[in-house]
Amino acid sequence: MDTTQRTDQQRSADRRRRELLEAADRVVLRDGPQASMNAIAAEAGITKPILYRHFGDKGGLYAALAKRHTDALLDSLRAALDAPAERRERVEATLDTYLAAIEARPQVYRFLMHPAEGSQSDQGFDVGKHSAPLLRRMGEELAQVIEERLDLGPGSQQLARVWGHGIVGMMHAAGDWWLGERPCSRADLVRSLADLLWGRLAAAGDKVGGPGF
Amino acid sequence: MDTTQRTDQQRSADRRRRELLEAADRVVLRDGPQASMNAIAAEAGITKPILYRHFGDKGGLYAALAKRHTDALLDSLRAALDAPAERRERVEATLDTYLAAIEARPQVYRFLMHPAEGSQSDQGFDVGKHSAPLLRRMGEELAQVIEERLDLGPGSQQLARVWGHGIVGMMHAAGDWWLGERPCSRADLVRSLADLLWGRLAAAGDKVGGPGF
């Protein structure tokens, strides 16, 4: 039969693809984002051209690999964001979930954030393409949650999107720095960031004798 | 004489270095961060090995190039941050200065933010090395300003650093997204971000009938 044939083939191809992705995962976890296609193919027990047949080019493989982790991370973030608790508590839980994830697997995190030169075709002023898709997706998701649940008055959609991307960027940069220097505990970091979002910066008083801020 | 000789040589070497950097600048502005050493050498009217003699390796050239722009940007940011005005106004001016800079020269901005695989020696868990140095420097500078001028009580230094990096990350991510999609004017973006820092997220009310946030 045609259809059963097709599905069989497709199923086996999908399984193969998954195996290749898991091999790639192992290599990337070991060697970082600069893992070579040769190394990945060797880990999978095959040779390069097969990888290219499955994923097109290196960018394709990396995109597929990134999607798996990104989806997983976004799922846990959504769970934290949907927990039944007060707003502040949920924000803290979400921050903590993210930080725990990057703390547990820094190599994966680095891979996701630094996709290492993907395309090269954009001669013009196209900037957006080059930042990590994970950040964008997180920003958009958070924006949607904010816009759905908060009453922000006119212009709420744009405000929500700005805030979504801004908060995600705050979390990302602080997490990156923290992961490198480990200047405090995760809980401290979470509390400090939540304080920032809760306006403690604006509310703080000037230092006595200083020029003010 | 020894000393005059030395200084003469050094001066000419410095001039040469500057010329090379300007040539590199032109190429990077044209081709983006993936500009090849060959292309840069050609633009400078010379060949590769000279570049390597001056800058060691590609990372060295890029570091030197990045330092110029980074220093320039940090200078304007400091100016905005030091202006005689109220806190909110100064924060907005700083945000606007940054956004105006990345808006005016997106290629430079991309180059600074995505240094494109520098080293490769870090087998271990070294994460910090890979993020853009510009973000780190901005974060540290802002942290210093915050800690100098604000009265934050105990643990102020760590709090200031978290906030410094967090705010910079917020600005960066929001700017990156905004530059790609241009969903609103620069002034709108600045106002929205400042609102976020001023705690409007925490203060907003839940949407009626929604699950709360």
Next chain:
DNA sequence: CGTGCATGTTACTTGCGGTAACACGAGTCT
């Protein structure tokens, strides 16, 4: 059986980062 078709291989091209070896010109030491 032959015909597709997916899967696999070897061997190659291209392009880039980086280096070795050599060549020229100008000032310095004896």
Next chain:
DNA sequence: AGACTCGTGTTACCGCAAGTAACATGCACG
């Protein structure tokens, strides 16, 4: 003057990784 050094410049090469072409094999279907 002639040898020495030193900075600047070149050509020609190595190594390595991305990506491709061409060929080989196993398996279902008519």
